[in-house]
Amino acid sequence: MSCVANFFTYETTKSVVVKSWTIGVINRAVQLLIISYFIGWVFLHEKAYQIRDTSIESSVVTKVKGFGKYSNQIMDTADYVTPPQVTLYKALGKGVVRGSVLSTRGPLWILTGRCVDYNTTFRTCQIQGWCPAEVDNIDVPVMLEAENFTLFIKNSIRFPLFNFEKGNLLPNITTEEIQRCHFDPIKQPFCPILRLGDIVKFAGQNFASLAKTGGIIGIKIGWVCDLDHSWEHCIPRYSFNRLDSVSEKSKVSRGYNFRYAKYYKQANGTEFRTLIKAYGIRFDVLVYGNAGKFNIIPTLINTVAAFTSVGVGTVLCDIILLNFLKGADQYKAKKFEEVSETVLHPDTPSNPMYRSNQTLGDRCEEKQSTDSGAFSIGL
Secondary structure (H helix, E strand, O other): OHHHHHHOOOOOOOOEEEEOHHHHHHHHHHHHHHHHHHHHHHHHHOOOOEEEEOOOEEEEEEEEEOOEEEOOEEEOHHHHOOOOOEEEEEEEEEEEOOHHHHHHHOOOOEEEEEEEEOOOOOEEEEEEEEEOOOOOOOOOOOOHHHHHOEEEEEEEEEEOOOOEEEEOOOOOOOHHHHHHOOOEOOOEOOOOEEEHHHHHHHOOOOHHHHHHHOEEEEEEEEEEEEOOOOHHHOOOEEEEEEOOHHHHOOOOOOOOEEEEEEEEEOOOOOEEEEEEEEEOEEEEEEEEEEEEEEOHHHHHHHHHHHHHHOOHHHHHHHHHHHHOOOOHHHHHHHHOOOOOHHHHOOOOOOOHHHHHHHHHHHHHHHHEOOOOOOEEEEO
């Protein structure tokens, strides 16, 4: 019955005014800190009064321009987009290769099942593939003119939640300005023409060493827009970094390269190809962003959260009063009080319990302060 009685109890808030400089200063300081956090960080910095759209839709078009000289040949856009590093011409037919090469390079050819003479003293398996075998350890020069090539980026974005569209070609830029401008993060931050050498430098890399081993550079275009302002205030921000910095330290496969081939056919019907192993700098354009606009629902939610959080000061002050100050026992006696059902519903005015409670009430009234009728304790 005792457990049942304890379960069916009700607790109500009791206000106790504590006149203490220490507790008062702590309480107001905590409240000021919480209010400052919500006003400064939540509302002003994070703009919690806005609804945000993070599902950005984007398209990117790029063009590279410039001329360079490589292996005594003048190269234009069609050539250096994948700068060729050429091995010997290889004709399709039957050839031979040492078994040790097969074991170290893997299944690069198709075995015919025949054992043939490699030379007068050595026999090996016959393979069918492009012959002669590839030689990929030839040191070739770097086309340093590529450092002055330019990259034109045309980027369009859309935030579907607000049906907002914009591009990196701002309306105030003219054709003449595009033809002579080069991107600079301070002087010309909105120019869509980027010099390749500058991109590599902004990413903290050296162009000559990067072009020799190859690498991947990320060009990030950020669209973080506050749509409570006018259309002109939504502008792109460019940043650059190397995306394959881990492979730069690898001893097995450093940098970036790939193979591709150009196929030809002789007059007699024999097919041959030029196999190209290309080392170069790959540029990945990455677009990200979000947009925000005022909305009453997140404003109300965060405002209520701010007012609710102010009550944390009361919890902290209660912990200090109940555990760390000299008047903790006195505060406990005033804060926690039990009232039985008999006291709430006395049978008759002559009841001794009623008189006792009336006396208790008289004492309580004597202790009441003018602060909302709450008890006051002077510590």
